[in-house]
Every structure is written in structure tokens, then in C-alpha cells.
Amino acid sequence: MTAATATTADTFRPALHYAARNTWLNDPNGLIFHGGVYHLYYQNNPLDSVWGNMSWGHATSTDLLTWTEHPVAIACDEEEDIFSGSIVFDRDNTSGFGTGAAPPLVAVYTSAFKPGSAHGGLQAQSLAYSLDSGYTWTKHTANPVLNRGSAEFRDPKVIRYDGAAGSYWVMVAVEAQDFQVVLYRSDDLRDWEYLSTFGPANATGGVWECPDLFPLPLDGDPANLKWVLTVNLNPGGPNMGSAGQYFVGDFDGTTFASATTVTEGLQDPDRLGEYQWLDWGRDYYAAVSFSDAPDDRRLMIAWMNNWEYANQIPTTPWRSPMTLAREISLHTIHGRPRLVQRAAGDFAALPEAGPAFSLTDTAIANGTHILEGAAGSVQRIDITLTPGTAEEFGLVVRGDGARGTRIGIRPAEGTLLIDRRDSGDTDFHESFPSIDSAPVLATEATYDLTVYVDRCSVEVFAQGGQVTMTELIFPADTSTDVAVYATGGTATINRLEITQFG
CATH class of the missing domain: 2.60.120.560 (Exo-inulinase; domain 1)
Structure with missing residues (x-):
């Protein structure tokens, strides 16, 4: 839980932002609003204050400003590290992990398989499920559920698509070193069918990671719905190091078509300032949005650090905070669709x-x-x-x-x-x-x-x-x-x- 006051030994512990009690954290994972509670899962080293032993940490909040830390949700083991991913509420129990009366939460995460395991050296997508609203998790016995035989296939964000093409789950993930977002579909979260690939495009100065895909009304008009694809990269940001970019366009249930691409293929270094960035600062990375946020709000949190110096920042015994949650909307600015952001949370109640x-x-x-x-x-x-x-x-x-x-x-x-x-x-x-x-x-x-x-x-x-x-x-x-x-x-x-x- 974030401390109300700093102590001499912990001068930098934030008051408005989440930081783990005494361990390392990085990318936010599995953001979901469920049962009246915001759940923030995140990449966590439960054993140290530097990167390693990747597992999913867990914190909850009712106001996006005051967070309670919980035990590790999904732990690494001798077979795999638990890399980034997302959580969906499987309302109709399409996965079969729950029942019609008690549908599950399902986490879709990247298994980073360790040397000596059955899939050693590969990254593939796996499932875990929770029947107690996200506090304890069971790994699916038939993991992984999607394996491309790749060492750089990661960071699945799963959404529910309901449109002209039908109703089904859609996964957006990355082939990190190819600067590609790859899309898949599923009816049950277990079996996945390839849909399409987006990229390379715009910023490609470093590996692509942590994508997201969601609809937003342009200028508040629900009849003019656009789709936003976000993808983070490291390095290659506008001020060096880690950063996040976004594209605005259309998604027909199969293919994302960007209307804001500046550079097809690998980036033009002279056009870096023309790309659309989620944030221009040094310390906004791996941003993803909440599933099922109330009132159809699109709320996003990022990791507040930069891989250039992430393991060296002078905090102890914890390392790295999260950003404030932000509500994002889409507006026409200077003739282009642009994201507009404001801090979320009830600051007036502080x-x-x-x-x-x-x-x-x-x-x-x-x-x-x-x-x-x-x-x-x-x-x-x-x-x-x-x-x-x-x-x-x-x-x-x-x-x-x-x-x-x-x-x-x-x-x-x-x-x-x-x-x-x-x-x-x-x-x-x-x-x-x-x-x-x-x-x-x-x-x-x-x-x-x-x-x-x-x-x-x-x-x-x-x-x-x-x-x-x-x-x-x-x-x-x-x-x-x-x-x-x-x-x-x-x-x-x-x-x-x-x-x-x-």
C-alpha cells in the first residue's frame, strides 16, 4: 500500500502512485474492474528489487489512488517466468473454467519458458483462471494454448469483439523484434486462429511490446467510432529510451487499418517527432488499459520508469512506481484524431x-x-x-x-x-x-x-x-x-x- 508519509529511509516512496512494498515491479498486467474493485496486476520480482523471477504481483483499489498490495497472484516456477498479459471476465463461461452461475476471470499471459523445460527458450501464450474474483489463480493444465515457435512472441491483450463479423475473443500480441502486432481470434480462449498482422510502422527504434486495441468515439460522437492501437517500444522513444506510441484507424474484426501511419516499414529518424506518442517523457512505458471500466471509460496505467536506468534508480527497498491512472478520449486536433488524457481518481476526496x-x-x-x-x-x-x-x-x-x-x-x-x-x-x-x-x-x-x-x-x-x-x-x-x-x-x-x- 502506498505510504501516507515518507520516512527518512524511504524518502521517495510516492503518495499518489502505486509502488510495491519492498520489491521490484515493471509492466502493468491484467488491468480489470471487477466486483466494484480495480485490479492492478504487474510484472514483479517477489524476491528482489531488480528485474528477475518474473511473476504477477497484485494490488487493488476502489478509487485509483489508494492501493492495497496482495500476495503474488501468478508465480514463476522451474518451467516458466510469467511475462505480461491481460485478464478478461468470461461472463458466458466460454472457457469452461467456471460455471454459468459462477463465471471465471481468465488471465492470458506469456510463458517465457526456461532452458530445460519442454519449450525451453520459447515465448508462448498460456492461461490461468480465478474463481474468487482475482485473488487466487490456477494455471491451465494444457498450457501453452498458442505457440508460434518464437522466442519473442509476447504480451497478449485480449478483448471481446462484438461487431459485423460476429462475437468472439480477439488477442493482440507482438513479435517483438519484427515490429509486428499479431492478431488472433478464439471462441473459448483455449483455441486460437490467426487473423492478421500490423506493422512495422512509425517508431521502430527498439522492440515492440505491450500492445492494446480498443474503440473510442471521435469527438464524443458514438456514431463515429474509431479504433486505437497502442504499442510500446524500447528503446526508440522521442526523448531516448522507452516510450509508447499509438495509431488510430478501423478494425473490422480481422484487420486493423491505420489512418495515422506516417512511416510504413522501418522508421525515418528525421520524422520521430511526427509520430503519435502516448507520452513524451522519459518514464511512461508498457501502458495498457483496464477491461470493463465503469461507465465505458477508457482508463490506462503505465510503468513509470525507463529501461535505460530502471534497475539503478535510488529507491529502497522497493523499485519503480506506476503512473497515475488516466482517462483517455479521442478528439480532432489540428485536423487529426489525437488522444487527450486527464488524471483519473477522486483527488477531491484526498x-x-x-x-x-x-x-x-x-x-x-x-x-x-x-x-x-x-x-x-x-x-x-x-x-x-x-x-x-x-x-x-x-x-x-x-x-x-x-x-x-x-x-x-x-x-x-x-x-x-x-x-x-x-x-x-x-x-x-x-x-x-x-x-x-x-x-x-x-x-x-x-x-x-x-x-x-x-x-x-x-x-x-x-x-x-x-x-x-x-x-x-x-x-x-x-x-x-x-x-x-x-x-x-x-x-x-x-x-x-x-x-x-x-
């Missing part, structure tokens, strides 16, 4: 740790200016800014005087940036200190940012969530200043509101 801070219509002079009364380590910051003569302007969070994590706008370049070179502990890996950027344009001459600051992270939602950036930071627990700054001129704060969380 206890506030101090008085709110606000400013309106305030000029920012050249330099860095600490805001007295705004300090905090766990905050939501909402700010609207208007450019003046400054080349760059914005916020400094988790600061110690003028030093801290800089979140800025460069209007002439049309960029949003996060500069974490002075964010605290940065020397644990040579690639961690960085200035990372994303394209952003003013809306009616202003820039709107919502920033969630936690003890080891910042998540930035720009222009109402049209652009997001997520990055880890490791400041001293005494670095709590909030400042505004302008470089080479002035800017204006139209509105600034800061909420403090405990």
Missing part, C-alpha cells in the same frame, strides 16, 4: 496537507522567483501562462532555492520541456540528467499546464491533456520550494492554483 495557494494576473520578471507559502512535496499545480518577451518561462518544482525540476515553455520553438539536471540525485546513471521536450502550441495565446508532483515524479498535462510528459525525479526531502521563472524577458501568470496533498 486529505489536503496544507492551505491552497493561488495567484492571478501576476507578471514574471526575468529570473527565478520562489513563491512564499507554496512549498510542498505532493501537489497538484494548475497554471495558465501568457508569453511576453521571455525566451522561456514556467515553473520550478521540488526545489531548493532556484535549483529543482524545471517545467518550461519555449514559445518560439513551440516546445514544452522538463529539465531534471538539477532535480536532486541524478548521478546514479549517466543518461538520467536530461532536458526532454515535447511539441506544444498556444491556445488563444496561452499555455495551460496541470502538474502532479509526487515524492519521486512529475506528470505534466499540457493544453487540457493534448500533450503529456512523465518523468522520475529524486529530490531531497527538504527540497519543497515552488518557483516561477522567466529567461531573457517576461511572462504573465493568468492563474495559478496549488493544492497540497498529504
Whole structure:
């Protein structure tokens, strides 16, 4: 369970994000809302705080902000590691693992078979089922259920397709090193038939992993339904290392046809900025969405880390948090269908740790200016800014005087940036200190940012969530200043509101 307060020995443990109590975690798996509870399963090393012994950890929440950790759900053994996958509620008991009166939850996961096992060195898809709403699991005795004889076939996301082609289960998985998403269908989750392949396309700078496929109404119009295919890759992100991209198009029950592909085949390095990214920051990877979220919401969580330095981040005895859950929607922006994201969860119900801070219509002079009364380590910051003569302007969070994590706008370049070179502990890996950027344009001459600051992270939602950036930071627990700054001129704060969380 995430701690309410940090201790001296665990300065970086997040207050708003999930982290395991004392072990390693990475990719979220099997996200599902069932029985009034959000279930978060994840890649977990139950024996250590670095990658290895891959099993499925488990946590639950009713509000997407407060999480309770449970015992390991599906454990590795002498035959296999348990790699990423998904969970479906088999309402009609198509699998036969339950009964009509008590249908099962079914996990579809990648068996990474160990040397010496019957399928040593291969990755294939297997099943486990739960008859107690996801707390205990039994592996299917006839695993694996889908084997392509491949060492890089993994990360199955299973959905229920109901459309013109019929009603059946669809699996999207990857051939990781071929930059391909492969699709299969099944009536019973046990026997699978090949449908089609998508890719390579757009970003191919690293292996493809953790795909997802789901429908969303464009601009809120249920009569104009589009399909979104997400696929993560490592490395090859827009700011180096791990990242996630997406395509928008149509799915007819057999084939996904992208309407937003920029590059067919292997990527053009000069066009990286034209691809559609789930997040432009360094630390948003393996994002997948919940099955059966209430009110048909599309909710997504990602692993907040980067494989460049994942095993080295300075947290103990745990390593790696998850991002905030995000609700995503699809809108036409500058003539293209684009995902828009906002943080999910009932933040209004969280206890506030101090008085709110606000400013309106305030000029920012050249330099860095600490805001007295705004300090905090766990905050939501909402700010609207208007450019003046400054080349760059914005916020400094988790600061110690003028030093801290800089979140800025460069209007002439049309960029949003996060500069974490002075964010605290940065020397644990040579690639961690960085200035990372994303394209952003003013809306009616202003820039709107919502920033969630936690003890080891910042998540930035720009222009109402049209652009997001997520990055880890490791400041001293005494670095709590909030400042505004302008470089080479002035800017204006139209509105600034800061909420403090405990």
C-alpha cells in the first residue's frame, strides 16, 4: 500500500502512485474492474528489487489512488517466468473454467519458458483462471494454448469483439523484434486462429511490446467510432529510451487499418517527432488499459520508469512506481484524431496537507522567483501562462532555492520541456540528467499546464491533456520550494492554483 508519509529511509516512496512494498515491479498486467474493485496486476520480482523471477504481483483499489498490495497472484516456477498479459471476465463461461452461475476471470499471459523445460527458450501464450474474483489463480493444465515457435512472441491483450463479423475473443500480441502486432481470434480462449498482422510502422527504434486495441468515439460522437492501437517500444522513444506510441484507424474484426501511419516499414529518424506518442517523457512505458471500466471509460496505467536506468534508480527497498491512472478520449486536433488524457481518481476526496495557494494576473520578471507559502512535496499545480518577451518561462518544482525540476515553455520553438539536471540525485546513471521536450502550441495565446508532483515524479498535462510528459525525479526531502521563472524577458501568470496533498 502506498505510504501516507515518507520516512527518512524511504524518502521517495510516492503518495499518489502505486509502488510495491519492498520489491521490484515493471509492466502493468491484467488491468480489470471487477466486483466494484480495480485490479492492478504487474510484472514483479517477489524476491528482489531488480528485474528477475518474473511473476504477477497484485494490488487493488476502489478509487485509483489508494492501493492495497496482495500476495503474488501468478508465480514463476522451474518451467516458466510469467511475462505480461491481460485478464478478461468470461461472463458466458466460454472457457469452461467456471460455471454459468459462477463465471471465471481468465488471465492470458506469456510463458517465457526456461532452458530445460519442454519449450525451453520459447515465448508462448498460456492461461490461468480465478474463481474468487482475482485473488487466487490456477494455471491451465494444457498450457501453452498458442505457440508460434518464437522466442519473442509476447504480451497478449485480449478483448471481446462484438461487431459485423460476429462475437468472439480477439488477442493482440507482438513479435517483438519484427515490429509486428499479431492478431488472433478464439471462441473459448483455449483455441486460437490467426487473423492478421500490423506493422512495422512509425517508431521502430527498439522492440515492440505491450500492445492494446480498443474503440473510442471521435469527438464524443458514438456514431463515429474509431479504433486505437497502442504499442510500446524500447528503446526508440522521442526523448531516448522507452516510450509508447499509438495509431488510430478501423478494425473490422480481422484487420486493423491505420489512418495515422506516417512511416510504413522501418522508421525515418528525421520524422520521430511526427509520430503519435502516448507520452513524451522519459518514464511512461508498457501502458495498457483496464477491461470493463465503469461507465465505458477508457482508463490506462503505465510503468513509470525507463529501461535505460530502471534497475539503478535510488529507491529502497522497493523499485519503480506506476503512473497515475488516466482517462483517455479521442478528439480532432489540428485536423487529426489525437488522444487527450486527464488524471483519473477522486483527488477531491484526498486529505489536503496544507492551505491552497493561488495567484492571478501576476507578471514574471526575468529570473527565478520562489513563491512564499507554496512549498510542498505532493501537489497538484494548475497554471495558465501568457508569453511576453521571455525566451522561456514556467515553473520550478521540488526545489531548493532556484535549483529543482524545471517545467518550461519555449514559445518560439513551440516546445514544452522538463529539465531534471538539477532535480536532486541524478548521478546514479549517466543518461538520467536530461532536458526532454515535447511539441506544444498556444491556445488563444496561452499555455495551460496541470502538474502532479509526487515524492519521486512529475506528470505534466499540457493544453487540457493534448500533450503529456512523465518523468522520475529524486529530490531531497527538504527540497519543497515552488518557483516561477522567466529567461531573457517576461511572462504573465493568468492563474495559478496549488493544492497540497498529504
